[in-house]
Structure formats: structure tokens, C-alpha cells
Amino acid sequence: MAYEGPIQELIDELARLPGIGPKSAQRLAFWLVKAPPDEAKRLAEAIVRAKERIAFCRECGNVAEGDRCRICRDASRDPTQLCVVEEPTDAATLERAGLIKGRYHVLGGAISPLDGVGPEDLRVQELLDRVERDGVREVIVATNPNLEGNATAMYVAALLKPLGVRVTRLASGLPVGGDLEYADEVTLSQALEGRREM
């Protein structure tokens, strides 16, 4: 059902967000309307501030406050190791684990002709420039382990190898703490392929 004036406008705006359907939009809109005034104001200001202040790092393409992100500014990070990811959220996930000693490079997606995304839509040239300029020795390709992520990884690797840089790909296999019984065929076969000497 359609509501009157501003509430319907709010519902419509919220419903345009990714992952939000009409029902969720309605629930959020009513929650905001009923909430104390400063609650809604804080949210609105946070959105505006984010839009104004947050830019994308000119080095790695990650979200940043200013023209370079915190990680690219951090002199203690190994400049010779780059971890290539699809989205800023992927970089954040890896960063939470604290395993990458080097820096990130965010491509901004994966190659997918069906979605009209080609290599020219991704930050691939920036990656190549960076590798040459910064004397990068290893590139860890951490695109998603699905079809599009694999194709992207392969495309990027083919361009990087002639530059004499070591290119590695995150391994695919069994989840730690998981049960062998519940692993699917594809995961099992990849795990078997990547088995290690004990």
C-alpha cells in the first residue's frame, strides 16, 4: 500500500538501497519516523558526511578519508607486497584478520560480460603502474573464488607475469572446523588438488 507524502518518499528512497526490499524499507522508514529526532538526524548527517569526506584512495582504490587511505599512508606496511581484491569490503575482511603485511589494490569488481563489466571498467592499469613504480615483488590475487573472480584473477595474472613479479592466488579448500561430510564435490576436488605433504 502507498502512504502519503514524505513517509512514502522515504520508503521509496530506502527501497533503492541494495539488499533492501519494500517490506524492509517500510520497517526502516517507520522506525526512523518514530525514533527520537536526533536519531534520524545523526543518520542523515553521517550519510552526508560520508558522501562529502570519503573518497577513494588514489593508490589502491579503497575507501579513504582524503586522497590516500590509512594503509597506503602507513610506512610500516611492506610496499613490495600487494593483495588484489574486488571490493573495499574484501580488503576490510582480510585486514580484520591482520594477515596481509603489504598493501591492497581494489579492482572495483570482477570481469563479467553478462553484467557489462570488462577489464577497462576495473582498476587494472592502475595495478600495473603501481607494480612497476613501487618495485612490487609479490601480488596476491584474492578475488572471489567464483567464475568471475577466477577469470579476473587469470586475466590479471597474465598481465603481471611479464613484469617479473611473483603472482599467487589464495587457495580454495575445506573450511577449518568444518565437516568433511558436508563439503561439496568441487570444494573437495580443489582441496585434493591443493593437498600438502605432511
Added chain:
Amino acid sequence: MRLAWVELRDLRNHRHTVLEDLPDGLLVFVGPNGEGKTNLLEGIFVLYAVGTPRAATAEPLVRRGCERAYARGEVASAQGRALIEVEIPRRGAARMRVNRSPVRRRRDLRRHVRAVLASPADLGIVVGDPARRRGFLDEAVVALQPAADTLSSAYDRVLRQRNRLLKEHEGGGAPVGLEAWNEQLVVAGTALTRARAAAVAEVGPAASEAFERITGSALQVRYASNVPTDGDLEEGFRARLAERRDDEIARRTTLVGPHRDDLDLGVRELRARGFASHGESWGAALCLRLGLAAAIERAIGEAPLVLVDDPYSGLDPERRVRLGEDLRARADRAQVVVTVADEGHVGEASAVWEIRAGEARRRGAA
């Protein structure tokens, strides 16, 4: 493997049909056309397929005016007894339960139940276009190895990506990124080709044996893979892609890969499609299904449920007799369920149900 009982609710024209105390051996559904024999057989098959081979979506399975169809049944196998429940909504994903626990994937269900359905629509495998035979190949792959059910859709996804890349490419040379998609095509394509080749190696000889027994003639079944299967499959695939590269760019579509496979079927040394008679074609289609059942039996050590819809109509009297003998011999090892329209074809059965207007009545029961 045997079905102890089955219950259908709002499935096609069956409002509520229960078949209890199913015996071993040959079970027969008899009744005039359009009363629901095929629907009942299909309802049993839902316990394995969670869908219908008769339509692209499961929606036609839901009885008119109803929101969802149900099939439940208990299967006894070497694994023990399992209560299988399948719920098919008009729209959205089907829900499956095994022993009252929900299962997410069809392959989880298929650890407990295996079934093969042969129906007159299978004639298309023999006389139809190659897509029908590729469809049969992939059904056979999954029937023999339920965990391989992602191979065909994974390949299809790469193919669609690569075709789009070729289609939208303007200007000279190859589209940027083609090499990366080639490699994905080779990975997904060789996995599918290997699985299809293995399935034909199992099903083909068994189908030929059945055909020989029933018709007295020879049936050749050969996998006509689009990529060379002698030598290293990956290398052969890559070489073929390199050969056809310019053609693919000019024609803007993928010309190499298992989406162009076929299954060559020959009767008496002639290509079945176009040369075989109607009876021979139907016999070949039926024997491919019976061959698949035999292959499953070899693979898992017990015979699957064999469901055969209206097998006798297309055959001459002598072949009917031989087919009847073949089905009864199979019924010694597993349940075989057959539908017939003609009372004269019921033969010696363990149990017979008369099907009228979506209801089943067991013959001889009070």
C-alpha cells in the same frame, strides 16, 4: 532399492492418492488415457527428481487451484529406510526432507533414493535434435553421480559469459580478456566432457544389451564429444579453441565445447535418427533408460526404482513379449513400476492398481 509406500497430495490430477504396502516385483498401473497413470508415476519420480522431466519448471506439477504439491514416500535401500518428503510450491524453491530433517540440495536426497523414469517423451532423445541427447547425457551424469549436478550449470555459466564477450566485441582482433575466459571454458568444459564420457561408457553397453535382448538387433551408442577425447583432454580443448579462434570472433559465438556434443545412436549399423522405424526408435529410447538403470545398479550395488510409462504401445507383439520378460527379470532384483492402457498388457504382476480420475484402487483389495 524399494518403495514401501507413497503418498501424493495436490500433484497434477491427484488430490490425495496413497499406495500402501507396495510389494517387491512388478507393479502395474492400468487405466484409460488421461486418468492419471502417468501423473502417479511422475509423482513417484518426484521423490528423486524434485521436479518433472515433462516441463521446464515444476509449476505444472501443482494441481490446478492449489498452492503446492506434496510427494512423500518411504524408501528401503542398503542405506536403511528413509522417509522422503518433497514439497513443491507453485513458485519458488522446492523443499525437501529426509527422515523429517530438511535437506538443502537434491544430492542429499539422492543418497537415499535413486530412480529412473522412461516415458514416451524419451522418443525425442532418439529422433529429436542434439540438445535432447545432451540433456539425456547430463541426466545420466547426475543419476550415476548425484554430486556432479553442478557440472552442467557451471559450464553453462562460462559459456554465457564467453558468448556475451564475443557478441559485444567490436573492431579487429580478439576481445580483451578472451584468454581468461578460454581457460574457464576449458576447466568447466573438460569436467563436463569427462563426466559425460564416463556416463556413456557405463550406460552404452548396458543399453545395447537390453536392445539386443528385446529387439534382436544391435544398438550402437557412442559419445560424440566436440573436443577430442583421445590424448590430453585439456590440451586438445585448448588446441581446438586456437584453431577456431578466428571463426569464433567472426561468428561472435563459442564454437568449441561440450555444448556442441552429441550422442551417436545407430540401429543395425544405420544412424537411428532418420533411419530407424518408430518402434525401433522407441525401443532405443527405452533401452537407454534401462541401460542407465543397469549402470546405476553397478555403481551403487543395488538397483534403482525403475518407472516405465506406457512401454508397450509402440512395439509389435513379439517385442512386447520380450520387453515384458525383460521387465519381469528386472523386477526380481528391484521394483519396476509400469503403466499400461490396455488390460491385455497387465501380465503377471505383483500388484495392480486401477487409476480413474486421479484416484488409485488396488485390484483384489476390498
